Amino acid sequence: MKRLIVDMDDVLADATGQFINYYEKEFGVRIERSVLNNKNEGEGFPDNHSTLREFPYRKNFFRDMEPNPGSQEVMEKLNRKYEVFIVSAAMEFPQSLPEKLEWLGQYFPFLNWKQFVFCGSKAVVYGDYMIDDLPHNLERFNGEKYIFTAPHNMHINHFKRFQDWRDIESQLL
Numbered sequence: 001m002k003r004l005i006v007d008m009d010d011v012l013a014d015a016t017g018q019f020i021n022y023y024e025k026e027f028g029v030r031i032e033r034s035v036l037n038n039k040n041e042g043e044g045f046p047d048n049h050s051t052l053r054e055f056p057y058r059k060n061f062f063r064d065m066e067p068n069p070g071s072q073e074v075m076e077k078l079n080r081k082y083e084v085f086i087v088s089a090a091m092e093f094p095q096s097l098p099e100k101l102e103w104l105g106q107y108f109p110f111l112n113w114k115q116f117v118f119c120g121s122k123a124v125v126y127g128d129y130m131i132d133d134l135p136h137n138l139e140r141f142n143g144e145k146y147i148f149t150a151p152h153n154m155h156i157n158h159f160k161r162f163q164d165w166r167d168i169e170s171q172l173l
C-alpha cells in the first residue's frame with residue numbers, strides 16, 4: 001500500500017473560512033475569500049493583523065471548523081486504497097491538540113487514532129504522496145508533492161496541484 005500524508009488546516013478543514021468567520025465576529029466585516037487570493041496566509045485581511053494572529057489561540061477555533069466539501073467521502077475511499085496518515089504541524093498551538101483529535105473523531109470516524117500525527121515539523125514524515133496547502137511543508141518531503149488550492153497558494157506554480165477534493169478523487173482513486 002502506498003503511503004498518503006494528508007494535512008488538516010486548509011486541506012481537510014476550512015481554516016480560511018474560520019479566519020473569515022472570526023474576523024467578521026470581531027470586526028463586523030465579512031471578507032470575501034477572493035480578496036485573500038495570491039497573498040500570504042493572513043496578509044490578505046485588510047488590517048488588524050495582530051488580532052488575526054490571536055484567533056488560533058482562542059477556544060474552539062480548531063474544534064468548530066467546517067470540513068472542506070467532499071473531504072469526508074473522498075477520505076473514506078482513500079483510506080481503503082492507501083496507508084493514510086493525517087499529519088498536522090499543531091505544536092505552535094498546543095491547545096489545538098485535543099480540539100483536532102475530537103474534530104477528526106467527529107468528521108472522520110472511519111480513521112483510527114493511530115493514523116493521526118500531531119508534530120512540530122513535517123520534515124520527519126515520509127511517504128509516497130503528500131497533500132498540503134503550505135509550500136514549506138511540501139518542500140522537504142521525499143515523495144510526490146501536491147499543493148491543495150487555498151487563497152494563499154494560488155500564485156505558487158512549482159507543485160502539482162489539487163483544486164479541491166473532487167480533483168483528488170479523480171487523480172488518486
Ligand SMILES: [Mg+2]
Pocket residue numbers: 007008009010011132133134
Ligand atoms: Mg495546512
